[in-house]
Amino acid sequence: MAALTEEQSLIRDQAKSWATSESPLTKFRKMRDERVDNAYWPDAWQSMIDMGWTGILVPEAHGGSDLGYLTFGVILEELGRQLTASPLLASALVGASALRLGGSEGQQAEFLPRIVDGSSVFTLAVDEGPRHDPSKVALKAEKDGNGFKLTGTKGFVLEGAAATDFVVAARTGGSAGEEAGITLFLVPSAAAGITRTALRTADSRGYANVQFDGVSVGGDAVLGTVDDGFGLLDAILDRGRAGFGAEMLGTSGAAFDMTVEYLKTRQQFGRVIGSFQALGHRAAELYTGAEHARSCAEAALQAIDAGAADVPEKVSLAMAMVGDHLHGASRELIQMHGGIGMTDEYDAGFYLKRARALEAIFGNQSFHRERYARLLGY
């Protein structure tokens, strides 16, 4: 783990202790079994708000603590270990980043305090096809008096059913596949013409498809600059990706710990199975991968905090490396557990399913390897 400040260490301890005692994996299972609305426990979400986690990226002037992305990542890692989902990432990380990066003073003053106190839940609505590709935005925003009329469909919107406000990437010019001509809008989910369909996914998290049928917004709904929103969108996405990178660290870490624990206790052929060299070597390879994954994930968060120029490279590096590690760790989790890992009664399957969802969102490993190569110019 990165060398943390004292404050960061305290927050990590708080997050670890809260997650293991108040939001352990058993709560996730219960949530899944009971098909809880929006796929999270409202009281857990309220606790996060009460602990101030929703304000970590918000300036003190707007009621936050402004502690930065590495601090936020430390919390997400602990939540990722227990598969605790909530609007925290979508709203307090992605939403807050969108407002800080692109919001006018008025927008920030209006919305950031509401993110902090939880009265608003923001989320980003970007993808329209089955695979992440921000340049392919096609949802139309047509000029309509002083405002715009939005028509189109967004898919797999994180916390899309729970959100009170969407940051919508829409096309005001150009055509799908072009970076120019994209504009971001702030759209309340209660606006007329919006239809949401909550999705039931393998990883039991709250995604929704959202349809916009001529949804009217005013000119003040524009976030950033008209037609020139791609750079802003990509910067918001990079912050969201870095957050997911931290969450993936936690998810893969818990999967790996579960695996090692099993290797130490399960007996086969008269020996603890961890004494089989082939399994020991595979565990050693996973451990090496885990160390590198951590370095990359933390470097991405630190680059954002430092305002570094290479945030996109660092983020794509992290998403590819952490994603690959999570993929491998979740596969070995099942294989090394054998039959018991295949049963729903055991927890291993939860990690496998969540792993593939985390790999896919905001760009899978292939997406980020391609992006990295292009950023490096080859």
Next chain:
Amino acid sequence: MAALTEEQSLIRDQAKSWATSESPLTKFRKMRDERVDNAYWPDAWQSMIDMGWTGILVPEAHGGSDLGYLTFGVILEELGRQLTASPLLASALVGASALRLGGSEGQQAEFLPRIVDGSSVFTLAVDEGPRHDPSKVALKAEKDGNGFKLTGTKGFVLEGAAATDFVVAARTGGSAGEEAGITLFLVPSAAAGITRTALRTADSRGYANVQFDGVSVGGDAVLGTVDDGFGLLDAILDRGRAGFGAEMLGTSGAAFDMTVEYLKTRQQFGRVIGSFQALGHRAAELYTGAEHARSCAEAALQAIDAGAADVPEKVSLAMAMVGDHLHGASRELIQMHGGIGMTDEYDAGFYLKRARALEAIFGNQSFHRERYARLLGY
């Protein structure tokens, strides 16, 4: 191994027995140490001629036995085990294939008997850059009276120093990168304007760079059709590739056998190292790869013999799968041997060096994977 006919079995036994007794690896080492001209032993080459191997792809009417590519492959595999190089592949396989696929009756009658009796050594001169890419042929053939004048350079021509005749891929139209505009020519190596430079390569095999400075040939030197030679060239290459696939089977097979033998005898930590499960599992994976490599290599040869429509797919499949297997087997050969495998005194290094050369020639695994994907249309 494919179910062989009785004749093929006899030839395999003959080849195995000859290679192990008359052309074992020690002869290869001696050839390398003494820097023998053209990187092969003339008496070994003469024995191959005497045994009729140069006629295996030549019709009986021209003095051959016409036994086909699978039969030829059986011999190349045995030679590949001992790293025995000679003009056999370049001349009696690639050269004979060129003449049979593209040669007029007159050309066949003139040259095929000379391939069989060894008085001519043919080879294909195709690549000009560091990486195999037949469409990139740039060597110019300009109309010159009834004939042509050839200007340009060919690199890494197999047996280029020993060859008496080149099958030269030249450009009579279009430009480098285009398939149209390529013509094949038969050019004697003694022609005025040809300069050859023998190469000293890591794998100690006979390659040469060949420069053509306004080399004049008659109109009867054209093999096949002017400007339309790419299809013929590709068909010749596919036969050469299938031959290399068979040779690679032998080379990887010998490397693997050497590895398994070492695993069974070398003691470390008080045990035979093959009893370490991590090594045993890696050996098991290599063995599985070897079986698939064999299936693909033999299927390519059989497809050619059967005149199947999917020869290109089968050949690229074989080159990629056999190449990958050889790559892995040669790497594990060194790693599992440890320090002794690093010494020049031991034979392992020969296989590693030859492996990378075999992978590169006529298209490496990447080339063939790309070709395969395009052939399958995705």
Next chain:
Amino acid sequence: MSEAVDMTDFREEVRTWVEASLPEALKGASVSMEADPDPALVEAFDQWRQALAAKGYGAPTWPTEYGGAGLDAQHARVVGQEIAKAGGVNHIPLITGMGITMVGPTILDFGTEEQKAKHLPGIASGEIRWCLGLSEPNAGSDLASLATKCEDTGDHWLINGQKIWTSGADISQWCGALVRTDSSGTKHEGISFVLLPMDQAGVETRPIKLISGASPFCETFFNDATAVKDDLLSDEGNGWNVIKRLLQHERASQTSAGGPRAGSEGRTIQDMAKDYVGTDAEGRVDDPDLRGRLTRHIMASAAHALTTDRIREEAKGNVNVTAAASIMKNSATDVTQTKAELTLELMGYQGLGWEGDAFTKEEIGTVRDWLWGKAISIYGGSAEVQKNIISKNILGLPEMTQKG
């Protein structure tokens, strides 16, 4: 590749019979027996079963006196080919659970004349479904450490213990169970293989929910279950040899790769990739990294198919029990699991669906198959156990793992 024996006449004979016997309603690959409870179909399936059974084609290579057709492997393949050509399926191996593929061949190997006569005809005719009680909760891959007790009470065997992963136990009529008849020796000694009916008070089954959802697997509890004295297969204490043979039959039946899903509707995985991912100006799947891995997978799949053909040809048609079974099991597993992972990946967000109208049936099926497919490298001898077998039995490397 050519047929050594001329099959023309036999092929013609079979073709004529299939034409006359296969009900029209069953022609076509999409007809599924289990998913479709249409009474007309049920009747057609039973009519077809009777026709197959009458010819002995349910188990074509078994002797005729036990309900088979007494054919060699080459002739048996012709039967399968002709049924397939007509758009039909020989469903007897499916509806008898482990009967045709594993229990029957093992009874043929070890059974007494009486056992063969008692058990095989019901399997061959498709009337008796069998399950296998092998694994136990604390044993896993280490089958031999089983604890289920089987006592000789004088006039019958009394069985107590618990089995897990008994596929189809809740719908089978009979079970072949690995039991301990003696605990005094090493763990491989004192094991026997007993045949017992499932419909008795001492047997209870409980289906297992998997990570992919409902499953055919059960936990099976033996609580003073009984078997008649004559239903011990092979000698008392020789069960380890029985099970080794049975597992060879299992591996031989598991060497075909490729799940039913991707490509099942005639769509190749590369076509699905083109649909979901899109293509570039040159018609290539517009994700170079994914495309490269697709190619590796498609090549591995082609290689696996070629090796299957080659082994079959080398063995002159008798591929059932060979040393190659372990490599083919692992290679089939790799191909199937990789295909599932790639299909999931190329579907992107749509490859995360669990239920609901936002996902197609194919998408949800892909997710379920992907999860279910993780079991392939675990059951029937895990990938690790197969590698142990390869290094020890094929390569001749010294013993690595089995200590007991």
Next chain:
Amino acid sequence: MSEAVDMTDFREEVRTWVEASLPEALKGASVSMEADPDPALVEAFDQWRQALAAKGYGAPTWPTEYGGAGLDAQHARVVGQEIAKAGGVNHIPLITGMGITMVGPTILDFGTEEQKAKHLPGIASGEIRWCLGLSEPNAGSDLASLATKCEDTGDHWLINGQKIWTSGADISQWCGALVRTDSSGTKHEGISFVLLPMDQAGVETRPIKLISGASPFCETFFNDATAVKDDLLSDEGNGWNVIKRLLQHERASQTSAGGPRAGSEGRTIQDMAKDYVGTDAEGRVDDPDLRGRLTRHIMASAAHALTTDRIREEAKGNVNVTAAASIMKNSATDVTQTKAELTLELMGYQGLGWEGDAFTKEEIGTVRDWLWGKAISIYGGSAEVQKNIISKNILGLPEMTQKG
């Protein structure tokens, strides 16, 4: 990432000293000491060595009384940075063989006051080159099964046996050798670590030719070689603990990845790929499969560098001996070997050259480095041994391999 202690003054002091001390002729990365026997350069190198030695910068973290500068790791790094900024190299670690990186730190750990005073200053000043006699022909990774005998004759040690892979033995003045002083116990007992001069009749060295050509390695024969009684490092029979510490120092010195070749002239591997392979219309390396593997490699290399930084920061600058050494050794090996394989591959036919004008120096160097690099996963604790260490010492999995 920020410097916890303010280094500004110290940095300024070092910079001034480097400016005054580094000979002009040695500035610039391409100056190679060994390849270039120009007498003027030789003299400049010696002048620079003396300057470094006078400040104790040859071994900056060693105590001043033994020729070091008594700096902590953070200050030592500043020294290295300032020398590098001026275009220079601290060549004392290079010309002392194993002296600075392994022998010296181990003498600091285990040596008596007399041993430190006797041996360390010569290393710190760059005057004494050390080799290590560890491996034996029949031992390989199993160091402890060594057979070289070391007998106490009363007034000296008498050493007989054979070592292999003694790097630089033919040009070293001193050797640290692992020897057996007692064969009565288990193989880890009775091992001692002795220091002996190489310039004596009982020592013979023979260079080893490798698959990559000539090499620094030797076979070393001890034939009644002698060492003085005071030159046993640590107690008699405690050699196994000495060697474990020494190997930790070795791993710590091997955790930087990337061979000198590709990129050594400022050319990244992706730039080389663009040159040799060409680019498509979008500027991408025109071999999608290779490009994908390049990206994986470049990412792995970046991750390795980030982990190195992270571990250093977590350890507050003291990275030398940590549990992370095994993972970093293996990861450095992967990066270096993969880079070599990829460079060879992207060069195509030109990556097959052994000698002659048809190949550039860089191409031939790539081939030789590629071959030589195969040793990295073998020496200094093979990749397999490192994985054993990780699973046992870091993950706490039970003993797998070491039986003796």
